[in-house]
Amino acid sequence: MLSLGSLLVSTLLLLGNLRASFAKPSSYAVWAADSAITRGQGNGYDDYNDPTKPVVSYEHGELQWGLMRLYSETGNKTYYDYILDASNVIVYDNGSIISDYSFSDYSLDPVRTGPTFVYLYQKTRDKKWKTAADTYHTQLMSHPRTAQGQFWHKKRYPNQGWLDGIYMGDVFYTTYVNEFQPTNSSAYDDIELQFKLMYENTLVASTHLLYHGYDYSHTASWASSDRGHSPEVWDRAIGWYLMALVDIIEIWPAHRSDATFRTQLKSLAPAVAAAADPDHGVWWLVLSQAGRSGNYFESSGAAMFVYALLKGVRLGYLDDADGSLTAAASRAFEYMVANWVVDNGDGTMDWLNTVSVGSLSGDGSFAYYIAQTVRTNDLKGQAAFLLAALEYEKL
């Protein structure tokens, strides 16, 4: 039986919770995370189309990368539990991954949920997470490659390397080898090779940016006659690549040189900072067509750039003696907060202006990129904003 006193206490607690749930947190990182959680984003289900359908989604892996950091910084177990629950949706107790994942597709995208499996194995020592991680590693070990050794982006895109694939495949590859094969030097060589090939096959000589991808066989309709690269520079592709660089340098073992990654980062990061629109301090969707009619400032790429620039400077991977990289990233962060963060008044924020997709499955043209749907609360952008905010709030 409830006493009047305990009823009163519960009522006061309830009111307190209600008030708390309407308050805007003092941290943008917390706000972005809590808003995603409130909406059920990244919970192992398809939050765009069918919230009852389990999906193996790289966006969830990206969000979890941010939640892991938020958990380690705040100690708030809500974040850990959210990661665990989402992963339990896509991995059975015996360690098999649900059928939304297809091994034989040889796609790098689902592999981006793998760093979470390694993380959960480290936290719980539950073998199911190792079994699930082994599946992705086995996929990589038989993954189709170009003659030079680059993983194909997917089996249905023969000989194509996309920048996105580095983030999807190689962050996992590194976390896996760190945990299970830490003395395997050929595995570390292989990871380095993935970055070397991607970089040299997509480098834009004039700007030091990177094209979205390349086709080593030069058969895709969009492949250039020299290196087979795609025609345009897409903001999010470089965003994925830059995030992969700073994340891999951070976890790279001390006994191995990380010079390949640092050298690439030292060239790419200032090139990205220099590519920001001078009047607004953020970046065009199609970086190679700045100011062209139909082009626009896109929010996921910007958030990824801010995260990578600030993290690279904070950890000393980038020399920022004159403060210009930090200034560029801070200016972009302030633009994001002013233009792409909306206070819903119910305790959550919306995140605007993230393009839903950018693929090299078509003609890779400017017209293609600008025609793709722009979404509110697209998790690729919102998770990147969480990561950017974690860095900005350390300044």
Ligand SMILES: *[C@@H]1O[C@H](CO)[C@@H](O)[C@H](O)[C@H]1NC(C)=O
């Ligand atoms: C932990 O995070 C949850 C959800 O984001 C929030 O509701 C809760 O108040 C937080 N707990 C603490 C102790 O800060």
Ligand SMILES: *[C@@H]1O[C@H](CO)[C@@H](O)[C@H](O)[C@H]1NC(C)=O
């Ligand atoms: C793992 O469990 C799932 C769900 O019970 C089942 O469908 C699958 O066949 C099992 N896999 C193996 C390898 O036993």
Ligand SMILES: *[C@@H]1O[C@H](CO)[C@@H](O)[C@H](O)[C@H]1NC(C)=O
């Ligand atoms: C080391 O890594 C390579 C490449 O990832 C792999 O082919 C090989 O089986 C691994 N060797 C051991 C002993 O794990």
